[in-house]
Amino acid sequence: MREISFQKALEEAVAEEMRRDARVITMGTDFTGDPVKEFGPSRVRFTPISEAALTGMGLGAAGCGFRPIVNWRMVTFSFVAMDQIVNQASKIRYMFGGQADFPVTYRCTTGGGIGPGGAAFAEPVLDVDAPGRAQDHPAVDAGRRQGALEERDPGRQPRGLVRVQPAGRGHGPGARRRPRRAARRGRREARGTDVTIVALAYYVARSARGGRGAGARGHLRRGVDPRTLVPLDVETVRASVRKTGRCDRGRGAGHLPAASEIAGAHRRGPRDVSGR
């Protein structure tokens, strides 16, 4: 199995989609590698730092038949574009009565909430309550295999809706061509018996990988990584809580109000065990 970095995996995945489908274009302030060399400057767009414009342009171009990949870089930068994300992208297909599909992919990094830039290093997870798009959070560390990006079922993605997700293999803009794989399932990360920790993305390694973290008061963690926040794999979380009787949201899943409520019926212990 080939071992490559997360960044390299994304770079290759975008290139693969662009090779396969001429309607895929990519926009961002910066690119790794040299995609302009292969795809030319009309499909690889260096942009000004204009998150609202880029987010809306992705929608407009998608509504006209293209499959844009917009790179916000960091999730915190995307908050500048909240009108386009929440008011426009999330609702556009529904409010127009499904007249058009808007297959745009927004990608960004999340997590890493410690750093010198207070404003830029903040919430790791985007608004979960806005409807109308899928939201994937692959927790793949640098050095883990690219194959980890494949485990999505395109057939269950909101068809033609906005997907807030990295443009990885199997769930990028032309993902429907690929064979169906296992459903968009959460993944069990650790087999501890005392408490279920639900965590996402970068925070899986921090919160859900098992062991007895100090903040967990010595509980043995049973980790669950939903991987896809919208739609959420409720059943995997519930199954874990049936075993442990306790549930909490680890770092990165703070915006996951459903997790503890979903599990509520099975919960028996105190909530404050996550190690946050």
Place this chain on the structure above:
Amino acid sequence: VAGKIYGAVHPYVGQEAVAAGRVRDLTVTDRVTSTHRGHGHCIAKGADVRRMMAELFGRVDGYCKGKGGSMHIADFAVGMLGANGIVGGGLPIACGAALAAQLEGQGHVTVCFFGDGAAAEGEFHEALNIAALWKLPIVFVCENNQYAANNAVAVQHPHVDIAVHAAAFDMPGVVADGNDVLEVYARTGEAVARARRAEGPSLLECKTYRWHFHAMRNTPPPETRPSDEILEWKARDPIARFERFGIDRGLVSAADIVTIRDRVKTDLDEAVAFADQSPFPDPKDLLGDMFAE
């Protein structure tokens, strides 16, 4: 139609020359984005007034299956990419449509309508900047109706001409009499031709005025605009002016105009009847178009 329209409706009355003057010569493959005051743009781009009315009535035969209402009417089949409930929200989407047109390379253009209020939004400046930078085939048409909601232009902008912003983005900026359909047509026609030649965007400002309240509601707020100002603008009614122009030049007779007005009234009566007989959406379709089927 009293009591039959759901939600706020922002009437276009008084501003007709802007949509009619700009949109009628576009093709179906040219695209338009609109505003919360978008009925005129929809009609001019060729949307069906019956389906528009059904949408206002919240019925299934409306453009958005009755779930969008006045501020979301769209008809992608004729290149009408949608009204927009957010001031300035349509500008980035229009740039995306223009980007698509540029990539298609067929000489299609996008016309982006917005109001004077949008020029105070960040999205306006982001959109003009990137459109100019990439020479996108787009025409930005500002309908300056003198008020952003209830606040006069001079209260919101240091310069009452929105077109001055064009200079910062290195594009032509032109002010037109937005109550003169022929002037709108001529001025914006130059901008469309420029966009088709792949020479980049333009900013056209059409000075106009809305006759009615910002938004039609069951209980409208008291009118705060000066009454002599309203009368002055009503005297410049763009429809009456165009009728006079046609009669003075011997292009149409007074009888022709009566015929045209009757036909419009008949069309609207039919639209109301069409909307009235259309059913409300079935509650089981509440989440339709939201998730993957």
